[in-house]
Amino acid sequence: MDDLRAGLNEVECDLLVIGGGTAGPMAAYRARKKNPNAKVILLEKANVKRSGAISMGMDGLNNAVIPGHSTPEQYTKEITIANDGIVDQAAVYKYAQNCYGIIEELDQFGIRFQKDENGEYDVKKVHHMGTYVLPMPNGDTVKKALYRQLRRARVLISNRYMATRLLTGKSGRAAGAIAVNTRSGEFLVIKAKAVIMCMGAAGRLGLPTSGYLYGTYENPTNSGEGYSMAYHAGAKLANLECFQINPLIKDYNGPACAYVAGPFGGYTANSKNERFIECDYWSGQMMQEFYNELQSGKGPVFLKLNHLHKDTADHIEHILHTVERPSRGRFHEQRGTKYSEQMIEMHISEIGFCSGHSASGVYVDEFARTTVPGLYAAGDMASVPHNYMLGAFTNGAIAGEHAVDFAAEVDHDEFDDAAISMEQERVLAPTKRDDGIPPNQIEYKIRRLVNDYLQPPKVTAKYELCQARLAEVREDMNTQMMARDAHELMRSMEVASILDCADMAAHASLYRAESRWGLYHWRSDYPDTNDSDWKCHVLLSNQDGVMTCEKKEVAPYIIPIAEDEKDAYYKQRITAQA
Amino acid sequence: MPIANTPTTVPVVVDEGKCIADKGCTVCVDVCPLDVLRISDLTGKAYMKYDECWYCMPCEADCPTDAVTVNIPYLLR
Structure with a gap:
């Protein structure tokens, strides 16, 4: 087929x-x-x-x-x-x-x-x-x-x-x-x-x-x-x-869902059983605290329900194991982990x-x-x-x-038929080769480079190295990627998108020369948030074949934000432990 | 360059005694978001052809004869 x-x-x-x-x-x-x-x-x-x-x-x-x-x-x-x-x-x-x-x-x-x-x-x-x-x-x-x-x-x-x-x-x-x-x-x-x-x-x-x-x-x-x-x-x-980076169950990569557990009294804890963030809602600021705890002597980080009544913990477990990601129950069964008995190890997702x-x-x-x-x-x-x-x-x-x-x-806008033949040629190129690199290996290499160089903390020199390596992989993709059937052809087109996204992630991150959104855009060589230069959108686009970034002003607020409210999400860490 | 066949244990297991793909059923193949299941020309039964699984479970949930089981991929276990 x-x-x-x-x-x-x-x-x-x-x-x-x-x-x-x-x-x-x-x-x-x-x-x-x-x-x-x-x-x-x-x-x-x-x-x-x-x-x-x-x-x-x-x-x-x-x-x-x-x-x-x-x-x-x-x-x-x-x-x-x-x-x-x-x-x-x-x-x-x-x-x-x-x-x-x-x-x-x-x-x-x-x-x-x-x-x-x-x-x-x-x-x-x-x-x-x-x-x-x-x-x-x-x-x-x-x-x-x-x-x-x-x-x-x-x-x-x-x-x-x-x-x-x-x-x-x-x-x-x-x-x-x-x-x-x-x-x-x-x-x-x-x-x-x-x-x-x-x-x-x-x-x-x-x-x-x-x-x-x-x-x-x-x-x-x-x-x-x-x-x-x-x-x-x-x-x-x-x-x-x-970037999107989320707190997840270690290895399973499904959401830890303190959202589901929070209202019942569950929370995120460190290895000392201590709660370290006040609010489990996913934000860059919260993820920064999560990351800091993970890297600290009190890491790693856990989803903690084992202080709750067994019926409550079992009820939360039931919700988490049946609706959104039901294979999660199987994961824990194999590991022998029960939410009512022990804390569940968490980690952060890929970007x-x-x-x-x-x-x-x-x-x-x-x-x-x-x-x-x-x-x-x-x-x-x-x-x-x-x-x-x-x-x-x-x-x-x-x-x-x-x-x-x-x-x-409106009427149908006419387009140049050459666009269709050019696209057919691009898409089918991997099927025309009877020797080359399968899409899964090119994908693995791109994504490994993304992890090595692009995930925060973001460092300028590492980003530039990544861009050079990704350009080499692009050359391989354009000249050597091989698809033997229609399924592999789908995967090879996905690889092309993944590579485009990796390039865009690198380009946009380098352009914004400040840190913002907590962990999502933490540049260790520009560690401060710089509102005077960067309280704006960064728009990325293709200008005559060149990836280009520009600043765009944030539209005037409809709902004003008071000066003493604007940093509320930076006040996440619980400072005094009981 | 030669292409190798590297063995992989796959997460989706089909009970061939229960599977009715040989009677024309294609439910699990249809519902898989990653399109990794196929009907075997040899046995007429469904099997996991591509190791590209999100262990999301529509194949198991929607199978009319409970023939499909989704295990967690070995690398995650």
Whole structure:
């Protein structure tokens, strides 16, 4: 079934949505709801039924702004502070205003959220300041419920097609995409009046300490194609130096989920059984304290539940082992670890790009528009910070509705046919070689270099060495990478995206000559935060084939941040131990 | 350069007695986000062809005959 076949088909639609994980299905669904006459194609490189970051489900909403518990103003303030002030608040505020409607819609889809004895949403406090975490007891049904809605709305689903490049029209608008079938190598050209990219994180950038290429925090199918394709289409990418690094269960690489455990009294502790951070909400500042503890004489770091009543610890264990990452129970069973009996060793993840957790994404405004007309982005790959699953749904909905209106106003933009033959040649090059290096080895080498040189602490000289080594690997990739079947061809295209992301990570990090966002952008040769020069976005883009960075002012705040509040996320460490 | 066949123990195990892929079932192959499962030409049963597993478990959860078990990859255990 993986034999390579020659083939090129062409289809036309009003709106093309790339990526069938979380934001993509919601974008396609809302677009069809808003304009039932629009032809909407949802493209997915796996199968929409089980694709993306929430393949198995999700155990809770991390950022639910629910009336009576929090306000959009409070949330916008908290995320601005958590993201060190580098936030265009309009997009965050719009998310915060819209997400409650999305929660109610998901509830109607059959995805239930935890309610208390009065039937009110049972929201928990995990963040430093406000209350936004809502458990999802049947979070394992998310993908099935979404799929039902897609079928009902008659969205055209195209599984097993991996988009490799966007098409740009002669007037500079997004004009569609080129995709390759992951099981046959046949091409599909999709002409569209607007395109929404929902292609997830760049989760296969750093190498997990286990050395297993696919043992990543993110679903490894999210290998950064969205970032790479947006770059090649001329879109600007924001704050890529704000890496994603998360606290995880050592080796398993699933989230340690102090979010789930926190409200029950669980927390992160050092090897002396001591709590050392006040707030377990994931932020760069928190990760810096985590890293410091890990490296200190009191390391390593643990998830601590064994002080709780056994029933409570077992209950938390049950949630963590059944919904989002159910193989986690198997991992602990094999290790013989029980949450009620001992502390569970934690570690930090490999680096990645993911605005869902940090802020690294394709730059978008409050309508999910990128800097390329007709091109939208939502979910983990778009720049709205700390956005999580509910952000993907909410901004996917915003993107779908805006893009379908945009598509109704314009015609298909003509593009140069040469773009298609050039892309076919690029994609198929590894299949034309009967001798060479398999994609998995090139990938391993890139990701090993990322770990050796790019993960924080960031050092200028190490970064420059990395750029030189990555250039050598690029030469190998361009001249020697070999794919023997369609599956390996998919992997080889992923490797090209991973390498683009590694180059972008290096370039953006070198440009921002200060430290910011705690561990995410800790430059040991520029250890201080320099607000006078760098309280701005860094936008990276392709300028005539040259990777280029520029500063962009942060838009004036809608919700003001008081001087005594702006550093709240730096006050994480518990100083006096009881 | 010659390409070697390096042996690898794979995390996804299929009970061939229970697997009904030879009757036309392709559920586990369809739902895998990494697309690493295939039906064997030799046995007509599902197996893990590529060692590229996220141990996420849709293959096991969605199998209609409970034939699939997802183990943790050896490197992580």
